[in-house]
Amino acid sequence: MSVLQIETAKIFQPLLAGARYKGAHGGRGSGKSHFFAGLLIEDSLAEAGLRSVCIREVQKSLKDSAKRLLEDKLAVCRLGEADGFRVFREVIETPGDGLITFQGMQDHTADSIKSLEGFKRAWVEEAQTLSTTSLALLRPTIRAPGSELWFSWNPRRKTDPVDVMLRGRELPTGATVVRANWSDNPWLPAELEQERRDCMRTDPDQYGHIWEGDYASVLSGAYYAASLTVARQENRIGRLARDPLMPIKAFWDIGVRDATAIWIAQFVGREIRVLDYYEAVRQPLGAHLEWLRSKDYGNAECYLPHDGSQEDAVTAIRFEDHIRSAGFFVTTVPNQGKGAAMKRVEAGRRLFPAIWFNAEPCSPGLDALGWYHEKHDEARNIGLGPDHDWSSHGADAFGLMCVAYEEPQKRPLVFPMRDMRWVV
Incomplete structure (x- = not known):
């Protein structure tokens, strides 16, 4: 029997163990999405019939989803129909009648979210955009025994719901969260490294947010x-x-x-x-x-x-x-x-x-x-x-x-008059 081997950066190793909540936040080039895509394939192989959903707050089309990344991971791992994986236009079937589907939370209501009951993996991409309402709907819905909720994001604001939940003073019970940046990625492509250096040189005010996972202090194009x-x-x-x-x-x-x-x-x-x-x-x-x-x-x-x-x-x-x-x-x-x-x-x-x-x-x-x-x-x-x-x-x-504001006016200089005598 062949053994699936997926290379994993050291920074993500804490997320390999089971946990109710798993979070990875940081800047560009860290490999967060690649890690979760590989983990989802690994879990789908390990547990026949596993049902999973990949989520974004807004998903106008499958181009906005992780589907292409998962397809690429399957190709790299040389997994296909013989292994139980079948790629369709809107879903990916996994071993043992399992399923990976792709949905936008903004399309869900309190009634429609019930369709995700029984799913054991929910991976939220670009989680910084997830609304409070969406988070409140999602958390109690993914409740099957052994279920996990995963979040990957580049932080935007301290008050974004995912940051409040996974980076606040009190984490949810059973939460494992890591910060991952380009410097934690041993396979950072040379092209991305050059992009990083260019950003540091040409756009230093955005660099910390884009590459180091800092909160956004200035929105590009903002008035101030x-x-x-x-x-x-x-x-x-x-x-x-x-x-x-x-x-x-x-x-x-x-x-x-x-x-x-x-x-x-x-x-x-x-x-x-x-x-x-x-x-x-x-x-x-x-x-x-x-x-x-x-x-x-x-x-x-x-x-x-x-x-x-x-x-x-x-x-x-x-x-x-x-x-x-x-x-x-x-x-x-x-x-x-x-x-x-x-x-x-x-x-x-x-x-x-x-x-x-x-x-x-x-x-x-x-x-x-x-x-x-x-x-x-x-x-x-x-x-x-x-x-x-x-x-x-x-x-x-x-x-x-x-x-x-009223700018203070300069006062004219006044010199004291000396005693003057006129001579005719």
């Missing part, structure tokens, strides 16, 4: 991408101390059904020093004010967008009046009119060279600025203005700060 890159190069993102003699200013984006964001800043000369950032989703106004007090910003001058003059749906009192009654000085910035969002972006880009950030407290806000981008209509190949997603709240509050 270039500005953030320059700010890091000039060391304007670091540690900042509060000036005890200068007033504290709080710039808001008010959220009722979504997030409220607040930037804390001081205007010192011609510099804007950003000290802190706050964001909370669907919390009452009192929670935001309590945060200001807890951080010793109780005397902050609060700047609100134009909707600060609107009435709270619960109390029928204007937001600005609520905040004033709590003891804060309030200014409501008038609406900038048509194209207000882009006017805020333009103001932000213009002032960015004069802005300094307190890195650690502002980290979530910097993530938002690095992500804030234009919504694109692919069919017509046109831009539709700023995309209103998770990043827009922090970006709008930042833009409000830049719109409200």
